[in-house]
Amino acid sequence: MKTITNFVLAGLLVLVLPAALKAQDNNQETNETAVSASDYRGQSLVGGTMPFYFHYENQTWYNELAYMAMIGTPKNNLLIGYGESGDIYTDHATGNRAYETQIFHASLQLGGDATIWDRFLRLPLHVYVPIRFHSGYNRLMFDGQYAGNDDNAARSTKNFLNANLGAGLGASYDLTVLDRIPILGSDFSFDAVYTRNPGVMIRFINDDDDPFDNDNGNEVGAAVSSEFLLMARVHRFLEANIGLSAGMRFSKLNWSAGPYEFSELFSAVVGDDIPPNEMNYSGFFLGITW
Numbered sequence: 001m002k003t004i005t006n007f008v009l010a011g012l013l014v015l016v017l018p019a020a021l022k023a024q025d026n027n028q029e030t031n032e033t034a035v036s037a038s039d040y041r042g043q044s045l046v047g048g049t050m051p052f053y054f055h056y057e058n059q060t061w062y063n064e065l066a067y068m069a070m071i072g073t074p075k076n077n078l079l080i081g082y083g084e085s086g087d088i089y090t091d092h093a094t095g096n097r098a099y100e101t102q103i104f105h106a107s108l109q110l111g112g113d114a115t116i117w118d119r120f121l122r123l124p125l126h127v128y129v130p131i132r133f134h135s136g137y138n139r140l141m142f143d144g145q146y147a148g149n150d151d152n153a154a155r156s157t158k159n160f161l162n163a164n165l166g167a168g169l170g171a172s173y174d175l176t177v178l179d180r181i182p183i184l185g186s187d188f189s190f191d192a193v194y195t196r197n198p199g200v201m202i203r204f205i206n207d208d209d210d211p212f213d214n215d216n217g218n219e220v221g222a223a224v225s226s227e228f229l230l231m232a233r234v235h236r237f238l239e240a241n242i243g244l245s246a247g248m249r250f251s252k253l254n255w256s257a258g259p260y261e262f263s264e265l266f267s268a269v270v271g272d273d274i275p276p277n278e279m280n281y282s283g284f285f286l287g288i289t290w
Contacts, residue, residue: 043073043290044245045071046070046247047069048284049068050067050281051064051065052064052065052103053280053281055278061101064085065083066083066281067081067082067083068081069081070285074231075110076109077109078107078109079249080105081105081106081281084100084102084103085100085101101140103138105138105139106137107134107251108135108136109133109134109227111130111133112131113129114129115128116128116129124173124175128170128172129167129170130193131166132166132167132168132195133163135162135163136161136253138159140159142156160279161204162200162202162223162255163199164198164200165197166198166225167195167196170191171191171192172189172192173189187234189232189233189235190231191231191232192229193227196224198222198224200220200222201220201222201255202220219257221277222255222256223253223256223275224254224255225252225253225254228250229247229250230247234289242288242289244287246285246286247285250280251280251282252279252280253279254278256275256277
């Protein structure tokens with residue numbers, strides 16, 4: 001939690017610092033006629049790599065790099081991630097081996113903002129409370145073998161679906177410099193958003209024959225996620241109607257195997273008792289905006 005707090009503080013600092021670089025305020029007439037960075041806010045398509053960690057039932061099933069792509073805005077976006085590993089993982093419960101592990105991840109975020117300050121300290125700094133619905137899907141796929149029997153391999157899957165609703169703190173800063181910067185232009189925007197979201201995690205029945213997993217029943221447990229997004233955008237790159245986006249994203253999800261209990265969810269939200277199962281990733285991204 002301390003790491004996440006540091007991310008948020010650093011993000012807000014990045015948003016405020018550019019204000020010191022602006023030598024003078026635009027007068028009222030300029031504000032009415034000039035085109036500002038906020039007028040260019042739109043969709044972004046970005047990609048990158050990220051360390052992806054998946055821990056379930058007291059063992060780590062994936063802990064390597066994965067590829068990601070995200071489309072949308074800091075408010076509404078869809079992220080897709082995929083990774084694979086040839087490392088051997090041992091199923092501690094059965095003593096069997098799992099290898100050539102693959103992970104597929106999809107994350108959808110939707111929501112709105114409740115404004116705290118529209119122009120904080122008379123700067124183009126919008127401070128707000130983000131209210132977000134977050135839904136994620138994780139599919140863990142691997143080839144498994146009985147211990148000591150390399151001829152008996154089968155594809156096994158574990159499927160997880162979570163739904164969370166929460167709030168946090170966010171800020172956006174639009175900067176329009178008076179003197180155009182070569183190549184980059186004069187319009188920039190910066191966003192930092194953090195949310196903490198309680199909800200539910202469902203592990204549903206495997207869709208493949210799994211000779212290693214005798215428990216094919218559904219699980220419904222309490223879940224809590226933390227999301228942090230930092231994004232900087234350069235608008236009208238090379239004077240075109242397209243710009244550049246760069247930033248980083250951190251996501252962490254903890255959940256219990258069930259049965260679902262509200263008291264367990266409350267303890268997870270306040271940080272008293274964090275569920276042992278965990279999925280997290282963090283990484284930098286680069287792309288375009290339009």
